[in-house]
């Protein structure tokens with residue numbers, strides 16, 4: 001690739017990561033990887049000044065104004081910080097500063113890992129709070145910031161009449177864990193880390209929800225005209241007198257040695273802090289000296305950050321398991337020698353697919369680096385080839401199913417291998433049974449995963465229709481089965497016969513037919529016999545059904561084994577057709593279209609869509625002129641923006657939506 005192309009590609013990639021990180025609060029790569037790419041871009045741009053661009057992510061502060069709140073221009077710009085992961089860079093930086101000034105002192109502070117905020121105090125009262133945004137303007141979130149209990153709304157002592165307090169909003173680790181625990185119980189997507197949760201919390205529309213998040217604020221600077229502080233150290237001391245909560249962790253350092261000691265100390269001790277830090281910040285103490293050095297377009301020259309590497313553990317790759325899912329998809333999972341990583345013992349890591357294994361050139365017996373990146377599941381990011389035993393061989397990816405021995409297939413354009421032996425490959429059979437009884441499918445509560453396996457291994461259930469011919473006498477002799485639990489199983493199977501046609505359609509486990517597609521198919525074709533005979537054209541005429549789904553549906557019904565099984569389900573009395581008026585309870589929303597975006601707090605997406613249908617409305621999958629209402633939950637991102645840009649879509653909060661149907 002030519003240099004200019006590489007520069008353009010890096011800029012585009014970094015802009016996307018900035019968007020994921022600052023707007024969606026959902027990074028997909030680790031900070032370390034991000035910073036490596038940014039450094040590469042910086043280097044290329046320095047070597048090739050002819051490709052300078054004032055909009056490059058190396059020049060601009062990464063954040064953005066979201067427009068979900070009033071936009072406020074900063075009276076004084078907000079900057080980012082230059083950073084490095086290497087002590088040598090810090091040494092060089094200090095040397096450079098020493099060349100400019102004879103007498104220097106530095107203040108070392110913790111680098112709180114959260115979101116920046118600028119809070120205006122006028123005559124001692126908190127009057128406005130604005131996010132950093134793009135550094136020039138940000139979102140005005142005063143009401144949300146007022147909920148932070150440690151933040152004084154009224155100051156004490158001899159404060160300046162007008163100034164901006166700059167600080168970092170963070171969320172305590174315990175609070176973060178509690179929120180995720182609650183989300184897990186509700187079946188909601190988990191937040192990636194405290195930083196992104198703090199930042200996402202600031203953007204909630206309902207400040208009473210923000211109050212529940214238990215956010216904290218750590219002030220680190222005052223900005224204004226004629227503030228009469230001479231040094232950073234003096235300012236921090238004064239801030240305490242005014243009533244701000246400033247941790248007693250900062251240190252005034254004269255020598256490089258002292259600075260390095262501070263870094264070393266916190267690299268270890270940070271694990272004991274109740275909140276997260278991602279490094280330490282070193283600032284020139286004297287404000288007159290700071291002023292002399294000034295700022296670049298992106299960051300001050302008088303400060304720098306030493307960043308701690310996200311925790312990476314090195315451990316041995318013992319083996320790889322190949323897991324076969326219910327659709328036959330094969331995924332490789334690494335078994336590792338157990339190792340402590342960011343507070344938890346890690347034994348397994350994802351390897352995704354064959355291409356990733358090739359790219360990493362990871363081999364069994366290698367010492368590998370494991371990291372917790374943007375995602376929750378740890379991943380292998382590299383191999384320590386220095387200690388590789390020269391004898392060990394590259395991995396030959398499996399060619400045959402680890403369970404049934406059938407040759408695997410990999411279709412063009414697909415990253416995954418599949419086992420095509422649908423009828424007798426054990427994990428596929430069990431996977432289908434588990435799927436059938438699961439909550440969103442037939443919701444047969446008394447049969448969990450273990451019971452499904454047990455019933456299959458006893459030879460009682462091979463396909464989902466077999467559930468409906470089970471008798472008490474057959475189940476009772478099985479392991480750990482008592483009279484009561486057997487009765488529960490029989491009862492809940494009987495009850496499941498009443499589940500609606502769309503649920504059954506989803507429960508069959510047709511590839512690419514999820515809950516929503518199943519609903520659309522059920523609604524359009526009304527019964528399974530019509531669906532069975534549908535042509536590709538008829539199928540793709542249904543909204544949101546493309547060729548891929550249509551082909552998969554057709555292939556499913558072309559299989560005589562499936563047709564025979566469906567007849568057995570019919571005999572057992574299951575709902576193979578839509579019962580008219582089964583869903584609709586009102587026509588209040590008739591003719592109106594809805595879309596839900598962001599993470600919802602009051603109901604799940606499924607429940608929301610069900611409500612729309614019950615009231616005669618229609619769910620659509622994208623933002624377009626045909627959309628009437630967008631219900632935006634927390635962290636709504638691109639869809640919300642698109643709807644706002646369109647201008648024809650009415651945007652509702654969850655509460656407003658509930659009000660609309662309940663009124």
Ligand SMILES: NC(=O)c1ccc[n+]([C@@H]2O[C@H](COP(=O)([O-])OP(=O)(O)OC[C@H]3O[C@@H](n4cnc5c(N)ncnc54)[C@H](O)[C@@H]3O)[C@@H](O)[C@H]2O)c1
Pocket residue numbers: 017018020021022027028029030031032034035061062079080081083109110111112113115116117132167168220281305
């Ligand atoms: N993983 C991703 O996809 C992704 C994307 C974008 C950015 N990032 C990460 O974010 C970084 C850039 O973010 P940034 O511009 O907010 O810079 P930053 O977070 O690295 O440093 C600047 C910020 O540090 C904060 N800070 C905390 N404690 C401070 C203290 N004591 N004194 C002064 N400031 C303090 C301030 O809010 C300041 O704005 C990147 O280097 C990268 O690591 C990651």
Ligand SMILES: [Zn+2]
Pocket residue numbers: 324401402403404405406419420421425426
């Ligand atoms: Zn198989």
